[in-house]
Amino acid sequence: MTTLAESSGHRETPAAGRVFAGIFLSRIFGFVARRVFAHYFGADMFADAWQAALRLPNVLRNLLGEGTLSASLIPVYAEFLEEGREEDARRFAGAALGLLMAAAAAFTLIGVLIAPWMVRLFFWEWSPEKRALTTTLVRILFPMTGVLVVSAWALGILNSHRRFFVSYVAPVFWNLAMIGTLIGGGTYFALGRHALVVALAGGAFVGSLLQVGVQVPFLRPYLRGIRISLGRGVAGVREAVHNFTPVVAARGVVNLTSWVDTILAGLLASGAVALLGYAQLLYLLPISLFGMSVADSELPELSRMRSEAEAALSRRVARALRRVSYFLIPTALAYLCLGDVVISALFKTGAFGTAESLATWGILGAFSLGVSATASSRVLSSAFYALRDTRTPARIAYLRVAVATALGILLMFPIDHVQVGALHLGAAGLALGASVAGFLEYYLLRRALRRHLGSHGPGTSPILRMTLAATVASAVGVGLELALPGDHPILLGLETLLPFGVVYVATAALLGVPFPLRRGRPA
Numbered sequence: 001m002t003t004l005a006e007s008s009g010h011r012e013t014p015a016a017g018r019v020f021a022g023i024f025l026s027r028i029f030g031f032v033a034r035r036v037f038a039h040y041f042g043a044d045m046f047a048d049a050w051q052a053a054l055r056l057p058n059v060l061r062n063l064l065g066e067g068t069l070s071a072s073l074i075p076v077y078a079e080f081l082e083e084g085r086e087e088d089a090r091r092f093a094g095a096a097l098g099l100l101m102a103a104a105a106a107f108t109l110i111g112v113l114i115a116p117w118m119v120r121l122f123f124w125e126w127s128p129e130k131r132a133l134t135t136t137l138v139r140i141l142f143p144m145t146g147v148l149v150v151s152a153w154a155l156g157i158l159n160s161h162r163r164f165f166v167s168y169v170a171p172v173f174w175n176l177a178m179i180g181t182l183i184g185g186g187t188y189f190a191l192g193r194h195a196l197v198v199a200l201a202g203g204a205f206v207g208s209l210l211q212v213g214v215q216v217p218f219l220r221p222y223l224r225g226i227r228i229s230l231g232r233g234v235a236g237v238r239e240a241v242h243n244f245t246p247v248v249a250a251r252g253v254v255n256l257t258s259w260v261d262t263i264l265a266g267l268l269a270s271g272a273v274a275l276l277g278y279a280q281l282l283y284l285l286p287i288s289l290f291g292m293s294v295a296d297s298e299l300p301e302l303s304r305m306r307s308e309a310e311a312a313l314s315r316r317v318a319r320a321l322r323r324v325s326y327f328l329i330p331t332a333l334a335y336l337c338l339g340d341v342v343i344s345a346l347f348k349t350g351a352f353g354t355a356e357s358l359a360t361w362g363i364l365g366a367f368s369l370g371v372s373a374t375a376s377s378r379v380l381s382s383a384f385y386a387l388r389d390t391r392t393p394a395r396i397a398y399l400r401v402a403v404a405t406a407l408g409i410l411l412m413f414p415i416d417h418v419q420v421g422a423l424h425l426g427a428a429g430l431a432l433g434a435s436v437a438g439f440l441e442y443y444l445l446r447r448a449l450r451r452h453l454g455s456h457g458p459g460t461s462p463i464l465r466m467t468l469a470a471t472v473a474s475a476v477g478v479g480l481e482l483a484l485p486g487d488h489p490i491l492l493g494l495e496t497l498l499p500f501g502v503v504y505v506a507t508a509a510l511l512g513v514p515f516p517l518r519r520g521r522p523a
Contacts, residue, residue, distance in 0.1 A: 017293075018164040018165040018168075018297075019164045019165075019168055019292070019293035019294075019297050020289055020290070020293040021165060021168075021169070022164065022165045022166070022167070022168025022169035022170075023168045023288050023289050023292065023293055024289055025169050025172055026168060026169055026170070026171040026172050026175065027285055027288065027289065029171075029172045029175035029176060029179070030171070030175050030281070031281070031346055032175065032179055033175040033178045033179045033182070034278070034281055034346075034347065035346055035347055035349065036179055036182045036183060036186075037050070037178075037182060037200075038278070038347040038349065038350065038351065038352035038356075039349045039350035039351065039352065040182060040186050040193065040196060040350065040351065041193065041197070041274075041351060042274075042350070042351030042352045042353070042356055043271040043274040043275055043278075043351075043352070043356050043359075043423065044193075044271070044274070044351065045130055045270065046133070046193045046194065046197045047271075047273075047274035047277075048126075048130065048266075048270065048271065048272075048273040048274050049130055049133045049134040049137060049197065050137060050197050050200065050201075050274075051262065051273045051274050051276070051277035052119075052122075052123060052134050052262055052266065052273050053134050053137030053138045053141055053201070054137075054141060054204075054277075055258065055259055055262040055277075056111075056118060056119070056122070056138050056141075056259070056262075057111055057138060057141045057142040057144070057145040058145060058259060059256065059259055060104065060107045060108065060111065060142070060145045060146060060149060061145045061148055061149060061152070072240050072241075072243045072244045072385075072390075073096055073153070073156040073160075073240060074156050074159060074160050075243075075385055075386060075388065076092060076236040076239055076240050077089055077092055077093060077096075077156065077157070077160045077236070078160045080092060080235075080236065081160060081161070085235075087225070088235045088236065090224075090225045090226045090227075091226075091227070091229075091234045091235065092234055092235060092236040092237060092240070093157055093222075093226050094226040094227045094228050094229055094234075095228075095229045095230065095231035095234040095237050096153060096156075096231075096237070096240065097150075097153050097226070097228050098228040098229045098230050098231065099230060099231050099237075099241075100149060100150065100152075100153050101150065101228070102230065104146040104149040104150070105146065107142075107146065108142050108143055108145070108146035111138070111142035112139050112142050112143070115135045115138040115139045115142070116135050118138070119131050119134045119135045119138060122263045122266060123263070123266040125266065125267060126266065133194065133197070133198075136198060136201075137197065137198065137201045140198070140201035140202060140204075140205060141201055141204060141205070143205060144201075144204050144205040144207075144208040145208075147205070147208040147209060147211075147212060148174075148208050148211065148212075150212055151167070151170065151208070151211050151212045151215065154167055154170075154212065154215040154216075154219055155167035155168070155215075157219060157222055158215070158218060158219065158222075159297075161222060163218060164297060166214070166215060166218045167215055167218075168293075170211045170212075170214050170215050171211055173207060173210035173211050173213075173214050174204065174207035174208055174210065174211045175207065176207065176210075177203045177204065177206045177207030177210055178200060178203050178204050178207055180203065181199055181200050181202070181203025181204075182196070182200060182203075185199045185200070243385075243388070243390045245394075256401065257400075257401055257404050257405070257434060257437075258280055258284075260401075260405055261276060261280075261408065261427075261430045261434070262276065262277075264405075264408060264409065264412060264430060265412075265426070265427050265430060267412075268412060268413075268416050268424060268426040268427065269416060269423075269424035269426065271359075271422075271423050271424070272416075272424060272426055272427045275356070275359050275360050275363055275423065275427055276363060276427040276430065276431075278343070278347060278356075278360045278363075279360050279363035279364040279367055279427070279431065280367070282335065282339075282342065282343070282346075282364050282367075283335075283364060283367035283368070283371060283431075286327060286328055286331040286371060286375060287328075287371065287374055287375045287378070289327070290323070290324050290327040290328055290331075290375055291324055291328070291374070291375025291376065291377075291378040291379065292375075292378060294320050294323050294324050294378075294379055295320070295378040295379045295381070295382040298316070298317075298320050298379065298382050298383075298386075310452070310453050310454060311454075313383070313387075313453055313456075314453040314454055314455060314456040315456075317379065317380070317383050317449070317453065317456040318455075318456050318457060318458060318459070320379045321376055321379055321380075321456075321457065321458035322458040322459065322462055322516065323516040324372075324375050324376050324378075324379055325372060325376065325458050325462070325463055325466055326466055326508070326513065326515075326516045328371055328372035328375045328376070329372055329463070329466045329467055329470050330466070330469070330470035330473060330474075330500075330501075330504045331368075331371060331372075332368045332369070332371050332372050332470075333368075333470045333471065333473075333474045334470075334473075334474065334477070334497070334500060335364050335365060335367070335368035335371070336365050336368045336369075336474075337474045337477065337478050338474070338477050338478065338481065338496060338497065338500065339360075339361040339364045339365055339368070340357060340358060340361045341477075341481055341489075341492055341493050341496050341497065342364075342493065342497065343357045343360045343361055343364065344357045344489035344492070344493070345489045345490045345492065345493030345494075345497075346493075347360070348489045354421075355420050355421030355422065355423050356423065358420045359420040359421075359423040359424075359425060362418075362420065362425045362428050363425065363427045363428045363431050364431075365428075366428040366429075366431035366432045366435060367431040367434065367435060368435075369432070369435040370434060370435025370436065370437070370438030370439055371435075371438075373435075373438040373439045373441070373442035374434075374438040374441070374442070376442055376458075377438065377441050377442045377445055380393075380442070380445040380446065380449055381393045381445065383449060383452075383453070383456075384445075384448075384449065384452075387452055389452070392445075392448045393445065396441055396444045396445055396448070397441070399440065399441075399444070400437045400438070400440060400441040401437070403433070403436065403437040403440055404433045404434045404436070404437035404438075405433065406433070407429075407432065407433030407436055407437070408429055408430040408432070408433030408434070409433075410429070410433075411428075411429030411430075411432055411433060412426040412427065412428075412429030412430050413426065413429070414429070415428050415429040416429070462513055465508065465511040465512060465513050466508060466513055468507070468511065469503075469504050469507035469508040469511055469513065470504055472503060472504075472507050473499075473500045473501070473503040473504035473507065474500065476499055476500060476503045477496045477497065477499065477500035477503075480495060480496045480499060481496050484496070
């Protein structure tokens with residue numbers, strides 16, 4: 001008889017590929033939206049206010065959003081489906097939606113009411129004008145975040161049914177709404193920057209409704225028989241709620257690190273919040289594309305495999321870690337060596353000039369040191385959730401956040417004395433703290449998971465070969481950057497980054513590391 005591990009093996013690469021494709025498209029449009037934003041605002045007061053206002057309500061999405069909700073919902077819901085308990089699955093899904101909507105509505109109302117005090121508490125050094133603008137934006141964006149929490153429920157249901165693409169591509173419509181608002185308001189209606197950033201918040205809210213709406217037709221087959229409730233007596237709810245608190249601690253609290261970083265950046269020189277936001281966008285891109293795509297596609301399958309032998313689970317985790325490393329090791333080196341090229345190609349336009357590009361590169365370079373460890377930790381956390389151990393990642397998450405925050409505070413003020421033009425690099429201290437904490441989390445998760453599964457690592461030899469291939473590719477990329485004339489930033493990006501990617505893939509293959517998304521050839 002074919003085991004579940006064997007029968008699901010052919011699905012792991014296509015599933016991760018669909019998640020990757022959806023996230024890739026949504027991130028492409030996200031970068032287009034941020035490029036248009038950079039054109040109008042650069043790293044000025046309005047950019048600071050927007051980044052802070054976008055981040056503050058995001059606490060709701062971090063606590064109740066995609067990663068947190070999926071980790072507590074999918075293992076229970078997927079196990080009901082695997083056992084043929086479809087009526088229990090439908091009742092559980094309806095209860096989860098009801099509880100989620102009630103919690104999101106309460107958080108949203110509280111956030112709107114306390115916005116002035118929250119902004120004054122966290123950004124007390126800002127001018128009254130800047131705080132007033134931020135408060136207005138927060139009050140618009142809190143309801144937006146509440147809507148996006150419902151989108152996270154849709155993602156959990158669709159992922160459990162192996163419909164991976166649509167929920168990850170849905171944010172394209174959120175970004176399109178913001179792009180349309182910026183271009184229409186900034187160019188067609190010629191709004192001033194104050195009016196434009198407020199209009200952008202309204203466009204973001206409309207975009208959140210579109211993001212949910214586009215998923216409804218795909219959810220329809222799974223909504224039959226689902227009744228929204230508050231979970232009284234519904235099978236699986238007690239376990240999901242019991243798991244929710246430690247999951248929030250593990251995934252939600254780690255996500256809150258960027259929220260805390262935004263608050264701390266508000267204590268630095270003007271522009272630090274905006275620069276941190278640009279760098280975080282690039283830092284989180286590979287974590288989302290590769291870490292999340294692998295971790296989220298593995299979670300339903302690992303949950304179904306919970307009763308399988310430890311050896312089967314450990315092999316699957318090891319393959320997942322190798323796939324993540326294949327992409328994240330070259331990404332880290334590309335950010336470190338060619339970050340100026342990447343940032344200029346994406347953002348250098350209008351109010352975002354050379355100084356903004358170099359300052360963002362300084363922060364991104366610090367983030368790049370820990371990007372591989374952070375992405376790999378997503379896979380390890382998914383393994384714990386599938387094994388119904390939510391407390392171990394939670395305890396480690398507490399330590400990670402504490403270390404990142406403490407180191408960030410120690411480093412950011414001395415580094416803030418370093419300047420690129422009129423811009424300061426204090427936010428790089430926060431990025432260095434996050435990188436060190438990321439490696440600590442990865443080490444502790446690996447050590448704890450070894451007690452469950454035994455050996456499960458990606459292997460020293462593949463990692464060394466990937467690193468060597470990435471080093472060769474980086475040397476080629478830097479050489480091209482130095483040799484080529486001062487072309488347009490986008491053209492220079494194509495002339496250096498495309499050869500970087502080709503050289504890495506070819507060199508890795510020559511060293512015996514195949515491309516990991518080839519069907520039937522998992523790395």
